[in-house]
Amino acid sequence: MAGQMILLVDCDDVLSDFTTRFREYVKWAHGVDFTYADIQDYQYRTVPGFNPSWWDLCKFPGFAGGMEPLPGAVEAVKKLRVLAEVFCVTSPYHDSHWWMDERLRWLEERLGFDYQHVIFTHRKDMIRGDMLLEDRWDNVATFPGKGVLFDRPWNQTPVGAKELPRVYNWDNVIELCW
Numbered sequence: 001m002a003g004q005m006i007l008l009v010d011c012d013d014v015l016s017d018f019t020t021r022f023r024e025y026v027k028w029a030h031g032v033d034f035t036y037a038d039i040q041d042y043q044y045r046t047v048p049g050f051n052p053s054w055w056d057l058c059k060f061p062g063f064a065g066g067m068e069p070l071p072g073a074v075e076a077v078k079k080l081r082v083l084a085e086v087f088c089v090t091s092p093y094h095d096s097h098w099w100m101d102e103r104l105r106w107l108e109e110r111l112g113f114d115y116q117h118v119i120f121t122h123r124k125d126m127i128r129g130d131m132l133l134e135d136r137w138d139n140v141a142t143f144p145g146k147g148v149l150f151d152r153p154w155n156q157t158p159v160g161a162k163e164l165p166r167v168y169n170w171d172n173v174i175e176l177c178w
């Protein structure tokens with residue numbers, strides 16, 4: 001709708017519980033059980049014994065489509081659509097035949113996004129919008145509009161960097177936007 005705020009929302013670990021899904025797959029495939037707190041950076045370099053080849057688990061059919069929404073996300077997005085045009089801006093998983101299709105269907109079925117409100121890109125800094133809600137520190141730092149971090153163990157402020165606006169749950173997002 002013309003004149004409405006444009007709100008851009010990331011999917012993994014903001015709308016969808018990527019981490020729980022990935023932890024379940026790693027445990028099933030490799031017998032390793034790591035915790036949220038072990039994940040101190042975006043590449044999982046601090047997870048004990050982590051092997052980058054484990055990311056291939058994300059390519060399995062059903063992986064992207066089987067995530068659960070994070071607590072409060074479904075209700076909050078519904079509310080936010082009253083005052084904003086909400087787009088999901090999400091990175092595609094490279095080299096997967098299923099990821100984008102499953103993600104699109106998941107966003108439609110679980111969060112009520114139509115396909116015209118889903119943008120696949122790794123370059124979130126190229127997308128225009130009033131606000132970006134995201135768990136990845138560098139995406140928030142480079143976004144030309146107002147970037148807001150969804151607090152996670154892996155996105156604590158780097159030493160010497162300026163603090164970015166931060167929310168801790170979907171209730172905080174509602175408070176911030178209303």
Ligand SMILES: [Mg+2]
Pocket residue numbers: 010011012013014134135136
């Ligand atoms: Mg994310």
